[in-house]
Amino acid sequence: METISLRPGGTGPTAGTFASFAMGSRPQAPSESTSKRLSSEDVIKYTKDFIVQFRERCSEMPVELATSPLEVVINDVNDDAMGDDTAAAQWGKKEAANAEKSDGKSDAKDWKDKPEVSSGEKSGKESKNSGSDSKKKSGGRVDLTPLPVGTEGAEIVKAENAWARGATDDAKTKTTRAIKGILNKITPEKFDRLMEQLLECGIDDAATLSETISIVFDKAIWEPGFCGMYADVCLRLSKELPEFPSGVEGGKPVTFRRILLNTCQEEFEGAGKARDELESIADPNERAAAAKRVKVRTMGNIKLIGELYKKRMIAEKILHACVTDLLGSPSSEPPEENVEALCNLLVTVGKELDASPKLPKQMMEMYFARLAALADETSTLDSRVRFLCRDVIELRKADWVPRVKKLEAMTLSEIHAEAAAALGISPAQTEEILFPEADGWEVVGKNGRSASSNNLAAMGGGKQSSLSGPYVAASHKAAMPTEKEKLKRDAQLREAARERAQAALVGPATPATSSEPAAAATGAMDAEKVEEKTKSLVNEYMQVADLKEAVLCVKEIVAGAKDANALAAMTKHMVAHVVDVSTEKANDLMAKLLAACVKQCGVSADVVFADLENTIEALEDIAIDVPMAPKLLGVMLARLIIEGALEAGTLNAATLKIDEGAVPTRRDFAAAALKELKKNGKVGLAEYVTKSGLDVKAALTGDEKFDGPLNAFLEKNGLKELC
Structure with a gap:
């Protein structure tokens, strides 16, 4: 039962x-x-x-x-x-x-029995009543109950006029959006590339031109720190964009410069009216916010006018009209906002106005006499404004050199140069100081090689490849440093890097009683000291490839070398570096430096060729360990001849130094030199061969049994004219 x-x-x-x-x-x-x-x-x-x-x-x-x-x-x-x-x-x-x-x-039936509902019928009922039942049961929440097995969900049908960002925008709206996007990303570093994109946005009518000017103008006045860059934008657009016909019959053509100047003039003349309208705002908070906006726009417009004058887009008479309007009548004091705007304008263009040949000196003296009167204690102006006037007067007395440099947009190279000046070193050495090496990390490209193989070898038990065995994690001997320890360590590394950089220029610090500084000052550095400084010079030059900085260092070494033997240690190390590194990049850089040593630093061409000749004489033995050495040295000699650092006859003299038994080495050396002379020479290859007195047949003929005939070799190497 x-x-x-x-x-x-x-x-x-x-x-x-x-x-x-x-x-x-x-x-x-x-x-x-x-x-x-x-x-x-x-x-x-x-x-x-x-x-x-x-x-x-x-x-x-x-x-x-x-x-x-x-x-x-x-x-x-x-x-x-x-x-x-x-x-x-x-x-x-x-x-x-x-x-x-x-x-x-139903009395005889079990009260629990319920008729079964098919899956299709059930899903139909659920979809029909989902709008009302789900809200009653879950209080408006979405019913996430999964559908029964085998039941297909509702198919999502995409509407023909489905919304999409920008789908309904016209061409003008898309162009405006593109212009705003480019101006939001523009920086001094990306200026040229983004300006090309801006010119290709589709500014092809007067309305789009006016919209572009409005966008640039708003960006300039709300970002006064970038006013100089936006002035460059205006200058570039005024030169590149064409004129457009006026909408009025018989009117003047619409140009970028005319619309820009009209915009600046309207903003300048409307500043006073905008300040008067502030009195009608009852709420003090809203009035203060509106006053701040008016002031920012006024100061930004003044700064832009000054930057445009420096780019010669605004005439000098317009600038004097602005100054006169801001000063107002001599019988009354101008508003504080006008005085502050005048100070900002003179800070921007005061140096150019003082140096202008068109402006009489009496006019600038009159402007500053009025400023001095406004800065006097008897003036009714606010103390902050009076001190602004005094700052401008003192700036003029200091030849317009500010005591504190204002923040402006700069390129990365300008930032690096400023950091180098702050550290008191050359710009080429900022990389090591700003990014010191430590704990196995290195800057990419250091010395032309990577230390990753050494690190992998240390972690993998001496194995040079990750494919030669299982990975073994590096053992950590100490816990992770705290934030304070990291800051202390970074400070120590930077100090050590700075000391190394300074030591590379002036040598290691010695006591005052030592005679070495005095010897260096009087030109008494021996060969060992010269070689030490040359190593530092070459390492730095290979990293940054700054030829001007390297020439300055060479001149310092030449001035401090004790004698010709000590100076020869410098060129000897330069030639040896090419053989040791054995890369085309190092060969190219060193050839330029050696040519500059002869032409700009007073190094004798005989000294350079003597060191090169000694290396070439042992080229047969060097080629065993460095197969690229004959070709690299041949190219280096040819480039020195092309630059005029060495005579053409040195090619024949160097070729004769190679032993007659080393036929392949001599052949590779001479062929590399001749191909370089043909490729980059200032005269024809035949003329170089004639001047050098080189016996082409003796220099390039090899063993015909293995190397083939001479004519075939010349044709293969692109020297057919020497056949």
């Missing part, structure tokens, strides 16, 4: 307990933990037949249940208090409705 549990929720071990309802809570899903807490003695079970016996007798609800406020009881009290949307109010109504439809035949 089937048993029925009186616990709410029906039969089964997972049904909920009556305690949750007795506490006034709503029906909840039964939990396994609550059912396990009830023992078999606490649960009373009745059979279905036993309960059916009371159906005829218990047809009305007892008074206690009819007036009970418990949510578990369905009565009129709970219906009125909780409404029809609650779960308790709907409990049991569905079963009663089904019973009425079946004419009372």
